[in-house]
Structure formats: structure tokens, C-alpha cells
Amino acid sequence: MRQGATRELLTYWNRLRGDRAAPDRAEIELAAIRGSLRDLFMLDLDPAHQFPFLMTGTRLNAFFCGEQLGRSFLSLWQPQDARTIATALMTAIDAACPVLAAASAHPEGYRDADLEILFVPLRHGGQAPTRLLGMATPTVQPPWVGLLPVPHFNLRALRAVEADSGWMNLSKASALALAARARVTERPADIRGHLRIFEGGK
Numbered sequence: 601m602r603q604g605a606t607r608e609l610l611t612y613w614n615r616l617r618g619d620r621a622a623p624d625r626a627e628i629e630l631a632a633i634r635g636s637l638r639d640l641f642m643l644d645l646d647p648a649h650q651f652p653f654l655m656t657g658t659r660l661n662a663f664f665c666g667e668q669l670g671r672s673f674l675s676l677w678q679p680q681d682a683r684t685i686a687t688a689l690m691t692a693i694d695a696a697c698p699v700l701a702a703a704s705a706h707p708e709g710y711r712d713a714d715l716e717i718l719f720v721p722l723r724h725g726g727q728a729p730t731r732l733l734g735m736a737t738p739t740v741q742p743p744w745v746g747l748l749p750v751p752h753f754n755l756r757a758l759r760a761v762e763a764d765s766g767w768m769n770l771s772k773a774s775a776l777a778l779a780a781r782a783r784v785t786e787r788p789a790d791i792r793g794h795l796r797i798f799e800g801g802k
Contacts, residue, residue: 644730707744
């Protein structure tokens with residue numbers, strides 16, 4: 601976890617949840633993390649499991665040169681990466697654990713910009729986690745953001761964590777194999793610690 605803002609959000613989320621699996625959406629005070637508002641977003645667990653945006657920060661909008669509110673988060677990724685991301689988001693919700701993605705993006709003809717994207721689960725109205733608070737932070741501010749849209753994000757790696765026990769790597773290859781063996785709408789065959797485990801795959 602390279603970005604200070606990412607660590608700040610994880611610490612804030614962990615403090616709010618206490619001994620619960622996840623805090624409630626109503627407990628989130630954006631003023632407490634106001635320095636990172638432009639990179640924050642919130643996703644809904646909709647019946648179709650497309651994870652539409654409920655809130656988007658200005659810098660995330662600027663990457664695509666347009667408002668992303670209501671758009672499926674999965675549509676920001678290439679198809680094979682979208683399947684992996686969908687599985688990772690369900691991991692975050694089912695196991696109530698944060699997930700960290702390393703990604704990159706660039707407009708045509710420009711170099712990649714690296715991003716760190718954190719997802720933390722939220723309950724809504726006292727129910728089990730049904731929403732995700734996220735933060736997408738570029739390593740450096742690309743000069744083209746807000747001027748040229750990126751076509752999609754590219755997934756580089758995934759990591760899942762139980763906040764009390766430390767990080768465990770979930771490689772892109774492993775996640776792709778997992779996603780290929782299960783539809784997003786399926787429930788996990790097994791939950792071991794903080795990972796959703798499906799039978800099959802290499």
C-alpha cells in the first residue's frame with residue numbers, strides 16, 4: 601500500500617467498524633477524509649451485480665472526462681479484468697474485507713499512469729454489507745487528466761486483507777482463474793479467512 605491517502609481510508613474504516621464486520625454507510629463522515637474527496641467513490645451492490653456508482657470524486661470523473669454517477673464500475677475495465685474485479689468486489693462484500701487493486705490507465709499515445717484502488721465494505725441500514733466505499737489514487741498526477749479520456753483501466757494485481765491480520769496477495773492470474781470458474785451471481789463455495797475460495801482453477 602503505497603499511498604498515504606489509501607492507508608488513511610483503511611485506518612478510518614477500521615476505526616469505525618470496531619469489532620463489527622463493517623461500519624454502516626450512515627457513519628461515514630466525508631469531512632473526516634476531506635483531503636481525499638476527489639478520489640473517493642461509492643458503489644452499490646445491485647441485483648445485476650454491475651456495481652453502479654452512487655458517488656464519484658472529481659478526479660475519477662476527470663480520468664474519463666465525464667460524470668460517472670450511475671455508471672457500472674465494471675464498465676471502466678476491459679472485459680476479462682471486469683470479471684476479475686467483480687469477483688474481488690464480491691469477496692470484499694461476502695467476507696467483509698478490504699481489497700486493494702493495482703491498476704493503470706492511459707489515453708492513446710501516452711504513457712501509463714499507475715493507480716492504487718482500495719475497496720472497503722459498508723453496511724446500509726443495519727443490513728449485511730451491500731455497498732463499497734472506494735478510493736482511486738494515482739501515484740502521480742498525469743498531465744492529461746481532465747483533458748484526454750482513458751478508454752479503460754488495466755488491472756495489474758489484487759490484494760485482500762483482514763484488517764487485523766495483514767495483507768495476503770491475490771495475484772491477477774489467480775483471480776482470473778477464480779473468476780473463470782464462478783459466475784458473479786454465485787455465492788462462495790467456502791470462505792477461508794478473508795478470501796472467497798472456489799474449487800477448480802490452477
